[in-house]
Amino acid sequence: MRFYLVLGFVAFVVQNAQTQDAPGAPGAIGFWQRPDKMGYGTTAHRPVWFTIAEGVVGEVAYPRVDLVQTRDTFIVIKEGKNYLDERKFQNRVRRSQGTLAFSVESSGNRIVIEKNISNAADMDAIVIDYTIDFGSAGERELVLVHNPLVSGTPGGDTIQVVDGVQKNPSLIAFQGDVRGDEPNAMHVKSKQLVSWSLPESQATVGYEGSSAPEDQLKSEKFPQMFTKAGPGNVEGALFAKVTAKVVKFRVTLQFFENSDARLIPEFKSDLSHLLKIKLDSEINQQRREWKKYLSRLDYNETDTNVESSILVLKALEDKFERGAFIAGPGNPNLPWVMYAAELDYEKSRQRIGDSNFGYRRVWPRDLYHKAMAFLAVNDSATAVQVARWFKRTQFSEGWWSQNMFVDGYPSWRAYQQDETALPVVLIAHLVERKLVDYVEYRDMVRRALAYMIARGPNTDQERWEENGGISPNSLGSAVQGLWGGFYLESNFGDSGIARGYREVALEWTKGLKSWNLIQNGRFGSNYFARIEVGNDGKWDPTSHVGIEIKNKNHQQKSWYREDEILDLGFVQWIITGIVPANDADFVRTLEICDQNITSDFGFGNGYLRYTFDSYGENHRGGHWPLLSGERILAAIEMGDRYSSHLDFIEDMFTESGMLGEQDTLAIRPLGWSHANYLIVRRSIADKKSFYRFSFVGPKQLR
Structure with a gap:
């Protein structure tokens, strides 16, 4: 029965x-x-x-x-x-x-x-x-x-x-x-x-x-x-x-x-059909479908790591919410936990807060880098879809949530300065390439820059999402966003508004050294540390206050002076062309970082996020391939050699073409890593950083 x-x-x-x-x-x-x-x-x-x-x-x-x-x-x-x-x-x-x-x-x-x-x-x-x-x-x-x-x-x-x-x-x-x-x-x-x-x-x-x-x-x-x-x-x-x-x-x-x-x-x-089909035929049909996409792009077809990176990046996009790319296919995936437990079932079933979702969310920062990677391989349509998603998901005040689900629903809600600036940078790149009309995005751009200027040069969290203050990396993104606004308003909007953006860009550029250039610190003077946390709203790189290093376990020391903590993020200024690549203070900081937060593995050089980092297996930070990628871009701009950094990245690829977050137990694949690799490859071919604005040069920086 x-x-x-x-x-x-x-x-x-x-x-x-x-x-x-x-x-x-x-x-x-x-x-x-x-x-x-x-x-x-x-x-x-x-x-x-x-x-x-x-x-x-x-x-x-x-x-x-x-x-x-x-x-x-x-x-x-x-x-x-x-x-x-x-x-x-x-x-x-x-x-x-x-x-x-x-x-x-x-x-x-x-x-x-x-x-x-x-x-x-x-x-x-x-x-x-x-x-x-x-x-x-x-x-x-x-x-x-x-x-x-x-x-x-x-x-x-x-x-x-x-x-x-x-x-x-x-x-x-x-x-x-x-x-x-x-x-x-x-x-x-x-x-x-x-x-x-x-x-x-x-x-x-x-x-x-x-x-x-x-x-x-x-x-x-x-x-x-x-x-x-x-x-x-x-x-x-x-x-x-x-x-x-x-x-x-x-x-x-x-x-x-x-x-x-x-x-x-x-x-x-349906089931009978699935049990009978020839899998080779199914794979060949998929190959034909992907070929229709890949054939429109500009890349070295013999480079399997490049092909993998393109396919993996595209696969991180939602099929219905076009332009929405998750960071990576992992839930919730803390690098010191092999198999993460369900955090809170009641919140999970209602999609409340962090819950179980981990890297399967959209970070505006990562999304910007993915869009730039698609531009680097001549997939302008996908980059435009990202811009449209940014337009749909912006808060009315002008900023974007720290991360979101693919439908734009906010998850973590901290203000990160770079995540408000980078969507503006993307629009400037797209308008410069005549891929979108500025009029369609002008309201988005102006609200974003107005909000960012009102918040000032500091951020609630820098790109590692752990500390607030004035971050050379976040501030570099903010200044690039201001230059993007200057270009857009100068050419397609209001020259008075453009001058205002330029004035703030120059003010924050000048302020970078007075706010962040360490004096009499652990590594001497005239170098950039990871972040200036300030004291009672005052930013003083001569007063070395303590910073808490997050993700430490209870047995590890978690407080260090700000002058002890190095971070490669300052190269944002070099690779985007908003400071001269031979600036003495940037060159000195790069030399110090090369000596203190990098490791030579024999096959290549890898970089830690920052000194004393604990976001990694057993609460010890690993070496991130995307940081070696940023170091390559800086080397290209400075006319230096970069082969050891490239070797490290390529050694990090698995045989199946996956590139992870770092060289410890961690999320793999990470979209940001794959995007960075595509941008590095394009920059090597162009002999200049692909992140550069063509319209920002010595004339504008004076």
Whole structure:
């Protein structure tokens, strides 16, 4: 006897005549996958994005790039009482040229697993083709474990066993804790269906920490047959016996919403199609789609790191909110936590505050650099989409939130001076290239600069989001924004307003040294430190007050004098051309930084964010490839050599083309890193920094 489980408008068949609820509700606290992804994929058009972590499909986002629906999907091999988790194997991941599809080779205990992982070309689905060579024939059990994170939270999920095709069960997961107070952006009607092609399969589900399939395996009680678990932190598994030396099968992950109004025949037809399609044909179709995009760009097609960077950057864009790019595919991903726990389920399900979203948000600073990277490869259309997104998301007062979701909804709300200035800089670049008309963005530009001028030369947070004061890096962005406003108003607006912007730009440029140039400090005199925090609103580089270094653990010293803390961020002035590259104080500071916040790894030179940095694995800051990139741009402007810095960046690329945040456990890929690499490559070709304004020169700076 069968009965139908009706989920909104979607009907499925429950596998068993009677539902067997798993014990252990609501399950243990949920965890996210590790941050350093080995691959990141999507098609040019479908709103499904997958990651590869530990050699398996990790977090999958749908139908928004900032909304994760799964944690991971992987194979466990059970032989008697022993079991092997493929996530523990050694992995080699490679990207298929011209696409964001991947092949993975995993090996361990004399077993070799080959996987081809790709989006379906015309469906919202992921396809994984497995070939497992056990080395010898024998009776084993394969267990496909699936961890859902529906609607961006490990809690509140429901998973159930349903009938699939070919007399096999499937797993359906959805948000089971729906109370009506969730924002539409959480897409609580989203559902996912997990299936595979192995015949004579069975299925079970449970709550993590008690009755989940992994817990059953660990306690040697697998399989305990349950058909439903949730709402809570749940897990499901498909399993089947195999005996051959080599086993081949396919795994599919389908994503849809109730609005699809699918009935059982349509659902089964889609699944049957996914299980039969030739994956090579799907990948070739994606390659053709990406080629239509790539063929319009200007880049070295033989440079696989450049191609990877372009594709990864484009893949960070939402498919509906065009111009909105997340920082990276990681949730929440602190670099000293391998597997981050759910921070607050109640806030997560309502998208309140930081919650679980981590790097899957939009930072205006990162977004500006991405837009410039697209300009560097001649993708002006995407850069214009970014400008339009900035226009849509600006606060009425004139500034932008510290970070936002792709729909522009604010998350963190601190004022960062550079994040108000850089959208103006982008508009100036676009207008100079005749890609947009200033009249369309004039109100945005004027409100942004008015707000920034009213706030003064200091910022609540600098670009590392940790301290307030006068930051050479943030102030450099602000002055560049003022010069951008000067150019726009001089040529297309009001000359009086333009003169006002120029006066403030010159005042803040002059003030930089009186506010920030350290005297009688740890490294002598006439050098720039990371930030001048001030004392009672006074900025005095001769009075070396203490600064708290954030992200320290309780055993580490966290307060240092401001003159002890070096930061490469001052090169913002050099690489944008708003000070002469041979300015003695900038040259001296660069020499000091080269001696104190860089490391020679033999294959290249990497830079720390700043002295005593703790944002990294084990609370020790790592070396950031984008900082080596900024050092290259400064070297180009100064006529110096830069090969060791470039070597460091290129060594940081994985074989699959992913470039991370830093050389410790950290988010990978990071969009800012990939954007920086594209800008570096363009700057090397041009023999000048791509960030420079052509209309700012000695005449304007006098």
